[in-house]
Amino acid sequence: MAATALLRRVRWALVDHPVVASFEWQPGRTLGATPSFAAAVVCAYLATVFLLHRRVLPLPTPTPRALRAVSALHNAILLALSAAMAAGCVLSVAATSPSRWWAFCFPPRGETATSGPVFFWAHVFYLSKVYELGDTLLIILGRRPLTLLHVYHHAVVIAMCYLWLATRQSLMPVALATNATVHVVMYGYYLCCSVGLRWPPRWKRAVTELQIVQFLFSFAASVVMLWRHFAAGGCEGMAGWVFNAVFNASLLALFLDFHGAAYAAAKGKRSRGEVGKAE
Known part of the structure; x- marks a missing residue:
């Protein structure tokens, strides 16, 4: 009974709350609902990264303790937000989906209204990616290496x-729930690191591999969507899907390259260490 009551409260907060249930994406009126907003955020991000990375702008020098505290708070916020978005999207689909295929294929020709709980969480997800740009600032402030994969991913995801x-x-809905779930694991790992809880290297590798599995899963889900598109009268948003598919393919290639470079090198070091001990 207690679990049922808890689930009912969670569903009310994440699905049935008036703010969530009455949401409507209105181009030019909803926050961020213009191409100029997205373009401005991306351009400002790239310019700031370039200027800070090249030391054109003065770079603050926080103490290690302060930087760890800010990182912990940042990661805790994104962990909680990712969990809320994953749960909110899944519960919203379960409560409002008009058919079992809806999460894979929105009805075409304008039959899908950009309103309701699922689109509310998609809007929150969109704005959360703007907040996630703070990841880059923390890397720069920590004087850690900044990779092309990191900057490219954070810019284009907007x-x-x-x-x-x-x-x-x-x-x-499928992409949102999958990505947010992966981010629960990822930011949970980052939060542990920022508060000084060190995990074995294999866990860091597992986080990277989980992200790779996410992209592979997205392509498998796309097969279902394309089947519905060509066999059942079409699916809405195909132009957006093409952009998404190309972006995911590029990310998969970059993550595989990163995985090979980072963990093959680490394996090589361990092997050389073992040889050294034997000698």
Whole structure:
């Protein structure tokens, strides 16, 4: 009974709350609902990264303790937000989906209204990606290496999330729930690191591999969506899906390259260490 009552309260907060249930994406009126907003955020991000990375702008020098505290708070916020978005999206689909295929294929020809709980969480997800740009600032402040994969991913995901909403992209609920769930694990790991809880190296590798599995899963889900698109009268938001598919393919290639470079090198070091001990 207690679990049922808790689930009822969670569903009210994440699905039935008036703010969530009455949400409507209105181009030009909803926060961030213009291509100029997304473009401005991406351009400002890239310019700031370039200027800070090149030391054109003065770079603050926080104490290690202060930086760890800020990192812990940042990661805790994103952990909680990711969990809320994953749960909110899944419960919203379960409560409002008009058919079992809806999460994979929105009805075409404008039959899908950009309103209701699922689109509320898609909007929250979009805005959360703007907040996630703080990841980069923390890396720069910590004087850690900044990779092309990191900057490219954080910049282009803003455009991707805008297109989800602007084109009513099919597969959006699946992609949102999957990505937010992966981010629960990822930011949970980062939070542990920022508060000094050190995990074995294999856990860091597992986080990277989980992200790779996410992209592979997205392609498997796309097969279902394309089947519905061609066999059942079409799916909404195909232009947005094409952009998303190309972006995911590029991320998969970059993550595989990163995985090979980072963990093959680590394996090589361990092997050389073992040889050294034997000698």
